[in-house]
Amino acid sequence: MNEDVSDGWAASAAAWIVEQGEDGDYGRRFVLDAPMRARIEGRGFRNALDVGCGEGRFCRIMQRAGIRTTGVDPTEALLARAMELDPHGDYRLGRAETMEVDASYDLVVSYLSLIDMPDLAGAIVKMVAALRPGGTLLIANLTSFNTAGPPDGWTRDADGALRFTIDHYMDERTTWVTWRGIRIQNWHRPLSTYMTLLLDHGLQLRLFAEPQPTGGDPDRIARHHRVPFFHVMEWQKPA
Secondary structure, eight states, X not given: OOOXXXXXXHHHHHHHHHHHTTTOOHHIIIIIHHHHHHHHTTSOOOEEEEETOTTSHHHXXXXXXXXXXXXXXXXXXXXXXXXXHOTTSEEEEOOGGGOOXXXXXXXXXXXXXXXXXXXXXXXXXXXHHHEEEEEEEEEEEEOHHHHTSTTTEEXXXXXXXXXXXXXXXXXXXXXXXXXXXXXXXXXXXXXXXXXXHHHHTTOEXXXXXXXXXXXXXXXXXXXXXXXXXXXXXEEEOOO
C-alpha cells in the first residue's frame, strides 16, 4: 500500500521525528502521557493495536507495561523510524479505514490520530472490529473547540488582550497546521460527530477526561488552562 502524501505527513516525517524525540512533544510529555499510561498499566491488557502509531513511541511505552503491540500507520518514513528503534516490533503500513483486522485485541489505541483520518466513520468501524468482546478503545484527541479555532485561534483584541476565536464549530472541515518544519492536514469535527459514531457501535463510555499540564513552560500551562487542547476517552466493547 502506498502512503498518501496529500495530507503532508510524508513531507513532514523528518521534522516530526525530530520534534517527538524519545520523550514526545510538549502535549505528550506534560499533558497526555501520564493519563494515557494510567489507563494501560496494571489492567491485564495482553495485546494492543496502535492505530496511527507514527514513529512507534506509544507502542514502546505499552511494551514497557508488558503489552504486546501492533502498530499501523500510512507514512513509510515514520514506520521506518519505528522499526529502527524497535527492530523486533510489529509495524504495518496501512490506513485505519482499510486495515485488515480481526477481533483479537484487548486494547485499541488512537493517540492523537483521529484528527488525521479523512474517513472517520470507516476508521472507527475497523477499530471496533479489532476489539475482542469486552475490549477497550482508548482515545486521545484534540478538543473540538480547539480545532474550531484555526485559522485565527489565539489573537489579540483591540485592547491587546489575548483571546481564542472559535468559529464554524458545526462545520466539518480540514485545516493545515504548521509548526517547527511540520505542515500537516487536520480535521475539525464537532464533538457530537465522534460521540455519535462511537455510541452507534454500542460502545460504552468508561472515561472522559480533560487532562491538565503537569509541567513545562508557564505560558503554555496558562494557555492549556484557558483553552484545553486535549481530551482522553475510554470506551468498552460490550462482552
